[in-house]
Amino acid sequence: MSALINANRRxxxxxxGSGLAAxxxxxxxxxxxxxxxxxxxxxxLGPIRQxxxxxxxxxxxxxxxxxxxxxxxxxxxxxDIHSYAEVAPLLVAKSYRVIVPHLRGYGTTxxxxxxxxxxxxxxxxxxxxxNLMDALKIQKALIAGYDWGARTANIVAALWxxxxxxxxxxxxxxxxxxxxxxxPLPPKAExxxxxxxxxxxERGRLGxxxxxxxxxxxxxxxxxxxxxxxxETFARSAKxxxxxxxxxxxxxxxxxRLGLAEGEAKYDDLEKRLEQGPVITVPAITIEGxxxxxxxxxxxxxxxKFSGRYQHRLLTGGVGHNPPQEAPKEFxxxxxxxxxx
Numbered sequence: 001m002s003a004l005i006n007a008n009r010r011x012x013x014x015x016x017g018s019g020l021a022a023x024x025x026x027x028x029x030x031x032x033x034x035x036x037x038x039x040x041x042x043x044x045l046g047p048i049r050q051x052x053x054x055x056x057x058x059x060x061x062x063x064x065x066x067x068x069x070x071x072x073x074x075x076x077x078x079x080d081i082h083s084y085a086e087v088a089p090l091l092v093a094k095s096y097r098v099i100v101p102h103l104r105g106y107g108t109t110x111x112x113x114x115x116x117x118x119x120x121x122x123x124x125x126x127x128x129x130x131n132l133m134d135a136l137k138i139q140k141a142l143i144a145g146y147d148w149g150a151r152t153a154n155i156v157a158a159l160w161x162x163x164x165x166x167x168x169x170x171x172x173x174x175x176x177x178x179x180x181x182x183x184p185l186p187p188k189a190e191x192x193x194x195x196x197x198x199x200x201x202e203r204g205r206l207g208x209x210x211x212x213x214x215x216x217x218x219x220x221x222x223x224x225x226x227x228x229x230x231x232e233t234f235a236r237s238a239k240x241x242x243x244x245x246x247x248x249x250x251x252x253x254x255x256x257r258l259g260l261a262e263g264e265a266k267y268d269d270l271e272k273r274l275e276q277g278p279v280i281t282v283p284a285i286t287i288e289g290x291x292x293x294x295x296x297x298x299x300x301x302x303x304x305k306f307s308g309r310y311q312h313r314l315l316t317g318g319v320g321h322n323p324p325q326e327a328p329k330e331f332x333x334x335x336x337x338x339x340x341x
Contacts, residue, residue, distance in 0.1 A: 001247070009077050014334060017308060019098075019281050034237045041323075045061045045063070045065050045081065045082065045084070045085055045088060045100065045191060046061050046062070047061070048060070048061060048102075048107070048108050049061070049062060050108060051132070051135050051136065052135065053128070053131040053132040053135035053136075054127065054128060054131030054132075054135075055111060055112055055113065055116045055136045056104060056109055056110065056111060056112065056121060056131070057108075057109065057110050057111075057112055058101050058102065058109050058128070058129060058131075058132050058135075059101065059102040059107045059108030059109045059110075060081075060099055060100060060101035060102065060132070061081060061088070061098075061099070061100045062097070062098065062099050063088055063089070063092050063097075063126060063148075064091065064092040064095065064096050064097040064098045065095055065097055066097060066193075068095050068096050068097035069073035069095075069096050069097065069142065069165075069339065070096070070098075070099065070138050070140070070141035070142065071091055071096045071097070071099070071141060071142045071143075071144065071335055072100075072101070072132075072133070072138075072141045072142070072143045072144070073087060073088065073098065073099070073100045073144055073145065073149075073324070074101070074103065074129070074143065074144070074145030074146075074148070074149025074150070074152050074153055075100075075102075075103060075106070075145070075146070075147075075148075075149050075324075076146050076149050076150070076321075076322070077147055077148045077149020077219075077250060077253070078212075078215070078219055078220075078241055078250070079147070079165060079220075079237055079325075080102065080106050080107055080237040080239075080240035080241070081100045081101070081102055081106075081107065081235050081240070082233075082237045082240075082325075083102045083146070083237070083322055083324045084098075084208050084324050084325075084328075085325075086149070086324075086325070086328035087324045087328045087332045087335075088100060090328060090329065090332035091332055091336070094336060096142075096280045096335075097237055099132075099136070099138075099141075101129070101132055102143070102240060102243075103125060103128070103148065103149070104120075104124075104125065104128055104245065104249055105118070105120070105153075105243050105245045105246040105248070105249035105250065106240045106241070106243050106246060107174065107240040107243060108243075109158065109243070110243070110244075110245070111245065117264055118245050118248035118249050118252060118258060119256075119263060119264055119300075120248075120249040120250065120251075120252040120253030120254075120269075121252070121253070121256045121263035121264070121267060121271070122151060122152075122155060122175070122253075122257075122274065123149065123150045123154075123155065123263070123267040123270040123271050123274060124139050124254075124263070124264070124267055125151075126152050126155035126156045126159065126191070126270075127267070127270070128152075128195070128320050129143070129152060129156050129158060130156065131161065133163060139163070140162070140163055140164065140165050140341055141164065141165060142164070142165050142166050142167070142335060142338065143156055143164055143167050143168075144167065144168035144169070144324075144331070144334070144335050144338075145169065145170070146169075146170035146171070146287075146321065146322060146323060146324060147167075147170070147171075147294075147321065148253070148323075150169040150170045150171055150174050151174035151175065151176070153168070153169055154167070154169055154173060154174050154175050154255045154263075154280060155175055155274060156279075156310065157280045157282045157284070158175060158274070158278040158279070158280050159270065159273065159274075159278070161280075161281050161282050164281075164282045165282070165339065166282055166283040166284065166285075166338035166339055166341055167280065167282055167283070167284045167285075167338065168284070168285050168286075168287065168334045168335050168338050169284065169285075169286050169287070170280070170286070170287045170288065170289075170321075170324075171286070171288060171292070171294075171296050171321075172286040172288070172289075172296075172297070172299060172301075172302045172305075172312075173275050173280070173286075173302035173305040175272070175277060175278070176257060177275050177277065178256075178258070178259045178275070179275065179339060180241050181257055181258060181259065182259065185295075189295055192222075192293075192294065192295040193295060195215075195219065195254075196257070197242075197257070198248070199251050199254040199255065200254070200255055200258065200260055201230045204251075205247065205251050208247055208250065208251065209247045212238075212241050212242070212246070212247065213238045213241065216238060216241055217234055217238075219247075220322075222293050222294070223292065223293045223294045223320055223321035223322065224289075224291065224292075224293060224319075224320025224321050224322055224326060225291060225293045225320060226291045226318030226319075226320060227291075227318070227319075227320050227322070227325075227326050233325075242298065250277050267283075277305070279304075279305055279306070279307045280306050280307070280308070281307050281308050282308050283308045283309045283310070283338055283341035284306045284309075284310050284311075284314070284338065285310070285311050285312070285334045285337060285338045286299065286302075286306075286310075286311075286312045287311060287313050287314075287315060287323055287330075287331065287334055287341075288312070288313075288314055288315065289290070289314075289315045289318075289319030289321065289323055289326065289327070290314055290315065290316045290317070290318065290319060291318045291319055291320045291321050292319075292321050292322055293321060294321045299312045308341075309341040311337075313330070315327050
């Protein structure tokens with residue numbers, strides 16, 4: 001497999017009106033008691049389940065009533081499903097059926113065939129979620145995510161809007177264009193993407209393979225400089241990075257973005273549609289943390305990409321790139337509010 005990868009600069013936000021902030025704060029106040037009770041659950045995620053979905057045996061956690069409104073929560077790189085350890089019980093307390101899958105290359109999600117390319121291009125991650133919904137017989141769901149998970153949520157909403165009731169996306173509109181990614185950014189912005197360039201080299205691939213946990217911890221700290229996560233919190237997620245396909249998929253994703261690796265031909269039509277920057281028509285709330293250390297854009301730069309009911313929220317107080325784990329109450333509230341749109 002030639003290492004594929006996608007260098008779509010993550011369109012990240014950083015603004016919000018004080019009126020929206022006040023609205024969000026008042027809404028959060030209404031549900032804090034339920035949240036506090038749910039967050040104290042001793043095993044918020046429960047046991048890992050497996051299901052064959054497309055080319056994968058997908059590992060996922062499910063909680064909440066079987067007949068509840070479905071929420072699918074998608075994690076980013078290099079994190080895992082434990083980003084939602086507090087969000088999930090908050091939503092279950094509101095009678096949602098919550099599904100948190102390991103993306104390809106994480107945790108217990110594995111390929112059904114050794115011959116399947118370890119592909120990380122943007123379209124395939126979205127196809128994985130559609131396949132999971134089909135396998136679980138879910139026709140429509142709320143979808144929320146951050147980082148790779150936000151991009152995947154964007155793509156599912158853009159290409160299959162009939163499957164999405166509403167969407168919550170950290171850092172806004174993240175659907176990538178390899179053509180756009182050919183253009184250089186200002187040096188200060190390029191510096192934040194240091195690992196992307198490192199991954200284009202064989203030295204970078206080997207470095208990530210040999211130092212995966214140390215590398216991931218560095219990214220966590222860079223992306224969320226004010227988040228004082230514990231060693232125990234990191235170790236809980238780092239286990240998922242030991243997946244035998246994790247390095248190959250990570251490297252392929254970033255090289256594909258930069259046009260240095262090819263994707264699978266069967267996804268070409270989907271990528272052509274994504275290259276056009278399709279508008280997202282489903283109701284949506286976008287989120288940004290005020291201390292996001294990852295590259296990101298102002299909300300105004302992508303607001304017109306959302307044609308349905310839309311709201312942007314800035315989370316203050318030192319929230320970084322992983323709001324589900326850094327601000328679980330606010331993230332869960334955004335899902336609830338998007339559902340009400």
